[in-house]
Amino acid sequence: EEYIYQARVTIIRGVRGGFRGCITSLHDVTEQRRVERMKSEFVSTAAHELRTPLATIMGYADLMLNSPEQTKDKLREYLELILSRAEHLSHIVSDLLDISRIEAGEGLKLVFQPCHLDLLCKEVAWAHEDASERHPIDFDLPTDGAVVEADSYALTQVIENLLSNAMKYSPNGGRIRISLVAGKDYCDLSVVDQGIGMSPAQLEHIFDKFYRANSSDTAIPGTGLGMTIVKHLVDAHHGQVLIESVLGKGTTVKIRLPRTQMTAE
Numbered sequence: 001e002e003y004i005y006q007a008r009v010t011i012i013r014g015v016r017g018g019f020r021g022c023i024t025s026l027h028d029v030t031e032q033r034r035v036e037r038m039k040s041e042f043v044s045t046a047a048h049e050l051r052t053p054l055a056t057i058m059g060y061a062d063l064m065l066n067s068p069e070q071t072k073d074k075l076r077e078y079l080e081l082i083l084s085r086a087e088h089l090s091h092i093v094s095d096l097l098d099i100s101r102i103e104a105g106e107g108l109k110l111v112f113q114p115c116h117l118d119l120l121c122k123e124v125a126w127a128h129e130d131a132s133e134r135h136p137i138d139f140d141l142p143t144d145g146a147v148v149e150a151d152s153y154a155l156t157q158v159i160e161n162l163l164s165n166a167m168k169y170s171p172n173g174g175r176i177r178i179s180l181v182a183g184k185d186y187c188d189l190s191v192v193d194q195g196i197g198m199s200p201a202q203l204e205h206i207f208d209k210f211y212r213a214n215s216s217d218t219a220i221p222g223t224g225l226g227m228t229i230v231k232h233l234v235d236a237h238h239g240q241v242l243i244e245s246v247l248g249k250g251t252t253v254k255i256r257l258p259r260t261q262m263t264a265e
Contacts, residue, residue, distance in 0.1 A: 004030045038208065038224070050092060053085035095225045098232075099209065110151035110236055112261050117146045117155065117187055121178050124159045128167065135167050140179035146187045149260045154233045161226040162191040162253050169251065170195030182259075189255040198245040206243060207231045230255075237261070 006027045012020045060078040064070065070078075118141045125137045148155075166176045174194030181188040198206070209228045234241050237257055245251040 002030075003028060004033050035209075050089065053088045056085045057082050057089075095229060098229050099225050110154055112149050112151060114147050115150045115152045115155060117148050117150075117189060117257075118142065118180055119145075120152065120155055121159055121180065121189070124156060124163055125178065127160075128163060134173040135170060136175050137163075138175055138177045140177060142180055142182045144182075146180045146182040147259070148187050148257050150237055150257060154236070155257075158230050158233050158255065159189070159191075161230050162255075165226060165253075166191050166193035166195065166251070169193065169197075174250070185259055187257050187259060189257070190252060192250065192252045194250040197247045197249050197251055199247045203243060203245055207241075 006029045008025045008027070010023045010025075012022060014020045060082050064075060064078055121139070121141065125139075128135075128137070163176070163178070170176070170193045172195075176194075177190070177192040179190045179192070181190075206227050209225065231241055234255055234257070238261065239255060239257040242254040242256070243251065244254075
């Protein structure tokens with residue numbers, strides 16, 4: 001394992017200015033350099049993530065303006081592509097704003113109220129209906145539902161991030177299972193995929209800001225902020241995030257949420 005140290009040397013001189021020795025202090029800057037490197041990779045990744053949908057939006061908008069003879073079906077197809085890429089841009093901006101508030105210590109203002117967790121899971125899955133052909137989604141939900149005291153918008157963000165990750169990190173397709181177990185004092189939400197999985201070393205950094213297991217140009221798209229935001233939102237609900245993953249076989253993410261909040265923030 002590599003460590004990086006910053007050295008500072010102070011020279012000690014005698015009364016007449018002669019050299020008497022020196023004091024060297026070493027400061028471990030390994031973590032600082034690692035964060036700086038991740039931020040640099042994040043800037044590069046974010047620029048790529050923003051440029052790709054922008055190019056699509058500009059290209060199809062230009063095509064619509066300069067080719068008015070297109071059929072209504074074609075125009076609708078172009079508009080749907082533009083809307084899809086614009087929504088992708090919106091998600092990136094939302095992640096950046098959320099992480100900015102977290103970094104500033106502002107946190108996110110949550111409104112706790114009874115939420116049907118099973119219905120939220122279905123709503124998020126329906127939003128990914130177009131991708132369900134390559135990633136069939138199975139549900140294992142309680143027949144009598146699962147109600148928790150939570151912020152519905154925040155939980156939607158959590159489920160959206162987990163399902164999006166399950167699909168992105170299953171590039172060859174595969175079934176995804178969303179399950180809920182409702183206990184007396186808690187609810188367990190699990191999202192299981194059959195994707196590429198993670199190594200133990202990658203798993204250690206999964207909640208680090210800007211961290212991506214593969215930051216190369218051929219990596220799966222992402223800004224490295226999703227799981228950081230998930231962890232923050234679950235913590236704000238006084239819950240827990242547990243992750244199990246096997247490289248090449250898939251990942252299971254379990255969110256444990258209390259049924260009721262003792263204190264509202």
